[in-house]
Amino acid sequence: MGVLWFLVLAIACSIPLSYVFRAAMAQVLPHDMAIAARDMPLTAAFGILVIAVYIFIATFAPLLAPYAERTVVGTSFQPWDSTHLLGTDRLGRDMLSRLIYGARNTVGIAFATTALAFVVGSLLGIWAALRGGWLDQGLSRFVDALMAIPSLIFSLLLLTIFGTSVLTLILVIAAVDATRVYRIARSVAQGVVVMDYIEAARLRGEGNWYLIRREILPNALAPLVAEFGLRFCFVFLTISSLSFLGLGIQPPMADWGSMVRDNATLITFGDVTPLLPAGAIALLTVAVNFVVDWQLYRASGLKEQG
Amino acid sequence: MMADLLLTIKDLKIEGRAGEDWLPIIKGVDLTLHRGEVLGLIGESGAGKSTLGLAAMGFARDGCRISGGEIVFDGIDLRKASERKKRGLRGRRIAYVAQSAAASFNPAHKLIDQYAEVPVLDGKSRKTTQAEAVTLYRKMQLPAPEEIGFRYPHQVSGGQLQRAMTAMAMANHPDLIIFDEPTTALDVTTQIEVLAAIRDIVREYNTAAIYITHDLAVVAQMADRIKILLRGEQVEEADTRTMLAAPKADYTKSLWAVRSFTRPELPHASTAPLVSVQNVTAGYGKLDILRDVSFDIHAGRTVAVVGESGSGKSTVARVITGLLPPRAGQVVYEGQPLPPDYRARSREQLRQCQMIYQMADTALNPKLSLREIIGRPAQMCLGLKGRALQERVRDLLALIELEPDKYIDRLPGELSGGQKQRIGIARALAAEPKLIICDEVTSALDQIVQEGILKLLDRLQREFELAYMFITHDLATVKAIADDVVVMQHGRIIEQGPKARVFSPPHEPYTELLLSSVPHMDPDWLTTLLTARA
Numbered sequence: 001m002g003v004l005w006f007l008v009l010a011i012a013c014s015i016p017l018s019y020v021f022r023a024a025m026a027q028v029l030p031h032d033m034a035i036a037a038r039d040m041p042l043t044a045a046f047g048i049l050v051i052a053v054y055i056f057i058a059t060f061a062p063l064l065a066p067y068a069e070r071t072v073v074g075t076s077f078q079p080w081d082s083t084h085l086l087g088t089d090r091l092g093r094d095m096l097s098r099l100i101y102g103a104r105n106t107v108g109i110a111f112a113t114t115a116l117a118f119v120v121g122s123l124l125g126i127w128a129a130l131r132g133g134w135l136d137q138g139l140s141r142f143v144d145a146l147m148a149i150p151s152l153i154f155s156l157l158l159l160t161i162f163g164t165s166v167l168t169l170i171l172v173i174a175a176v177d178a179t180r181v182y183r184i185a186r187s188v189a190q191g192v193v194v195m196d197y198i199e200a201a202r203l204r205g206e207g208n209w210y211l212i213r214r215e216i217l218p219n220a221l222a223p224l225v226a227e228f229g230l231r232f233c234f235v236f237l238t239i240s241s242l243s244f245l246g247l248g249i250q251p252p253m254a255d256w257g258s259m260v261r262d263n264a265t266l267i268t269f270g271d272v273t274p275l276l277p278a279g280a281i282a283l284l285t286v287a288v289n290f291v292v293d294w295q296l297y298r299a300s301g302l303k304e305q306g
Numbered sequence: 307m308m309a310d311l312l313l314t315i316k317d318l319k320i321e322g323r324a325g326e327d328w329l330p331i332i333k334g335v336d337l338t339l340h341r342g343e344v345l346g347l348i349g350e351s352g353a354g355k356s357t358l359g360l361a362a363m364g365f366a367r368d369g370c371r372i373s374g375g376e377i378v379f380d381g382i383d384l385r386k387a388s389e390r391k392k393r394g395l396r397g398r399r400i401a402y403v404a405q406s407a408a409a410s411f412n413p414a415h416k417l418i419d420q421y422a423e424v425p426v427l428d429g430k431s432r433k434t435t436q437a438e439a440v441t442l443y444r445k446m447q448l449p450a451p452e453e454i455g456f457r458y459p460h461q462v463s464g465g466q467l468q469r470a471m472t473a474m475a476m477a478n479h480p481d482l483i484i485f486d487e488p489t490t491a492l493d494v495t496t497q498i499e500v501l502a503a504i505r506d507i508v509r510e511y512n513t514a515a516i517y518i519t520h521d522l523a524v525v526a527q528m529a530d531r532i533k534i535l536l537r538g539e540q541v542e543e544a545d546t547r548t549m550l551a552a553p554k555a556d557y558t559k560s561l562w563a564v565r566s567f568t569r570p571e572l573p574h575a576s577t578a579p580l581v582s583v584q585n586v587t588a589g590y591g592k593l594d595i596l597r598d599v600s601f602d603i604h605a606g607r608t609v610a611v612v613g614e615s616g617s618g619k620s621t622v623a624r625v626i627t628g629l630l631p632p633r634a635g636q637v638v639y640e641g642q643p644l645p646p647d648y649r650a651r652s653r654e655q656l657r658q659c660q661m662i663y664q665m666a667d668t669a670l671n672p673k674l675s676l677r678e679i680i681g682r683p684a685q686m687c688l689g690l691k692g693r694a695l696q697e698r699v700r701d702l703l704a705l706i707e708l709e710p711d712k713y714i715d716r717l718p719g720e721l722s723g724g725q726k727q728r729i730g731i732a733r734a735l736a737a738e739p740k741l742i743i744c745d746e747v748t749s750a751l752d753q754i755v756q757e758g759i760l761k762l763l764d765r766l767q768r769e770f771e772l773a774y775m776f777i778t779h780d781l782a783t784v785k786a787i788a789d790d791v792v793v794m795q796h797g798r799i800i801e802q803g804p805k806a807r808v809f810s811p812p813h814e815p816y817t818e819l820l821l822s823s824v825p826h827m828d829p830d831w832l833t834t835l836l837t838a839r840a
Contacts, residue, residue, distance in 0.1 A: 196669040203627055203648060204683050204737060205656045214682075218673035 018046035040294055047290030058104040065097035070252040087273050090262050098254040106255045110236040116174035121181025122224055126212045129189035143179045151176050159247045173238055184227050188220040229292030233285045240281055256281050312380055312514050313339040319374035320357055331357050333538040342512040346529030350752040354538040355518045359484045363400050364392045397424045401475035405487040407467040411459040418455030421474045442473040446503045465496035469503050483515045493614040493779055494823040520752055523825035527832040534558055546829050569764055572789050580605045580773050581741055586635035588625050595621045596797045608774040610788035618797040619777045623743045657687040660734035664746035666726035670718040677714050683736040702732045724755035741773045760787055781824045793817050
């Protein structure tokens with residue numbers, strides 16, 4: 001019952017909080033963005049607020065965390081008290097500190113991965129749409145082949161082959177996700193390359209790089225940004241599930257996925273502590289999706305005029 | 307004509323949503339229509355013609371609302387009527403024929419099934435409905451009326467589709483039909499067939515109609531009365547003949563005067579041609595679109611290429627620009643053959659030939675500012691940088707009569723249709739070309755705006771010794787601006803030569819057909835022409 005009341009209370013608090021945050025953004029931001037901020041739905045304001053808090057925590061983790069990430073500071077599975085606000089984990093490390101450092105590792109790696117997947121996927125996708133012909137066919141069939149393999153199993157396979165450092169983790173997940181981005185970027189760009197302004201640019205002898213960067217990308221950005229948000233959530237969940245399976249971020253680094261696994265035994269005792277990292281994942285996923293929904297709505301052009 | 311009143315609109319106000327605010331679209335318009343009467347509604351785009359037409363059905367588009375006034379159709383107040391009641395009227399007593407029949411038909415169903423939808427819903431048997439459809443198809447002078455209904459929309463031509471749509475609107479013998487630019491998207495030769503069919507059937511069934519168009523000559527053939535709209539307000543209303551003979555308002559007079567733009571014809575060129583298209587045969591896949599096409603373009607002169615859609619006009623432009631390498635023949639520029647593929651041409655060769663497109667909306671990148679749209683070709687082709695580049699952009703804006711300070715940082719979405727087309731011209735000029743290919747540049751614009759663009763092109767031609775290749779199906783434009791004319795049909799050149807020779811008798815039969823199909827401002831023109839052709 002306590003958990004339920006806590007949830008109701010949290011939602012009740014988040015509504016006025018988002019409201020105040022939106023009003024504050026409309027005041028502080030420069031004119032164009034302020035108008036966008038004023039018109040955005042409350043859910044989007046909430047999403048941005050949550051993301052901002054996560055970024056803040058991830059950036060200032062060493063300052064915010066009461067204890068170090070990897071030191072054992074107490075006995076295992078201590079309950080919540082004043083020295084260890086959220087208790088300790090299986091090895092006696094401070095749960096709150098690990099949660100805070102986990103934000104840095106999990107969110108940071110997910111962001112780097114998604115960014116890499118997007119740079120590679122969207123550039124290749126637009127390039128394929130622009131050039132067409134055998135290049136398009138070759139790349140697209142290759143991507144189809146990659147996409148035919150279930151992504152989690154494919155990542156597991158690659159990680160077993162190449163080892164489980166943070167760098168390989170980023171590269172492997174980025175490679176798998178870039179295929180999805182490629183397909184979206186290609187189909188959006190195919191709609192743009194048939195425009196007369198692309199023909200005009202080609203006829204004055206513009207190179208592929210200019211065409212991609214200045215003529216196509218700005219017109220394909222809205223759907224790609226929306227996809228970025230969604231993809232970020234997927235990557236985030238993939239990393240967590242890989243960590244849960246033991247192939248993701250390796251101990252003793254704190255990350256939310258493995259934190260759930262490590263402390264899972266506590267759940268049987270009716271303690272919610274192991275679910276907190278899962279809750280952190282869920283909250284960020286929901287927040288990102290709120291922002292994405294808003295972006296999609298804007299991209300659909302319904303709100304852009306005026 | 308003073309039969310009983312069918313439709314009365316009084317002090318109608320319609321607003322459109324713009325962000326948080328509502329902006330007026332129709333600002334208090336009155337309209338009356340009697341049974342069997344045809345009212346022509348004229349105005350530029352954005353004047354509120356279509357909005358008014360839809361309002362006659364008690365309908366407002368998404369994002370619009372009817373905010374004042376009354377609409378009474380045959381004693382029924384459409385503003386107070388329930389949605390259910392209005393739905394009962396629409397398609398039965400009031401019908402609507404849209405501009406693009408191709409977009410308004412469902413491509414997945416046969417024409418006759420779409421025709422039968424409403425009548426069958428009303429309890430008529432399928433068989434009688436189909437028989438009626440065939441009768442109407444015959445009255446609309448559709449070829450093979452018994453069979454054409456069993457085709458899908460993509461299997462008939464645009465003109466036939468437009469007539470099938472009119473037949474569909476007539477299915478329930480409505481009291482009122484609203485025609486929203488039904489022939490604007492059609493060629494002149496097809497337009498005549500559709501106009502004649504519409505006029506006859508409306509008369510035969512004594513149907514009242516509101517005919518919306520921006521083409522005065524067309525409305526003169528169709529309407530008993532003409533009403534002129536400007537920015538949501540009525541300017542003038544009178545009988546067709548009175549209106550044509552003695553327009554009162556200044557705005558109306560300016561509409562009438564537009565077609566008067568002409569320019570002195572240049573003496574025949576004796577110099578070597580700038581561009582020479584020699585025996586070009588080209589096409590896509592196995593199909594030849596162009597067959598053995600040859601003509602010359604001289605510096606400082608305008609060659610108009612005319613023909614119906616599908617005649618290969620635009621394909622010629624694609625061959626000259628190098629987008630479509632020809633199968634046979636070549637394009638010679640100042641005595642030198644150009645590489646067939648644009649990718650093999652040098653920057654200098656590319657610079658010499660620029661294009662202006664029909665749809666300014668798709669020709670300008672909506673995400674780039676005018677500074678970059680115009681600046682980029684100048685930077686690419688002339689190697690200008692920094693201050694010199696900025697100066698050049700400002701000069702070009704001034705040249706196309708747009709105030710540099712006000713416009714330089716705008717996006718294309720913040721411009722009107724005519725201004726966008728001017729930007730298209732500036733972008734072409736930025737590279738300092740010798741030849742500009744204008745692909746239907748005025749056909750998407752209103753007549754007043756068209757005239758402005760033509761005057762601008764004419765001035766620029768004299769200033770910079772430009773050669774134009776002017777692709778168009780609008781013979782009025784050709785008469786206004788061309789020096790030489792090339793008439794094309796089915797990918798072949800039917801006739802070519804100086805304008806005076808091509809446009810004076812004796813004509814080739816096809817040229818004759820094209821010329822005689824251009825509507826005149828005379829209300830009897832269609833009747834006279836049809837009698838003469840029969």
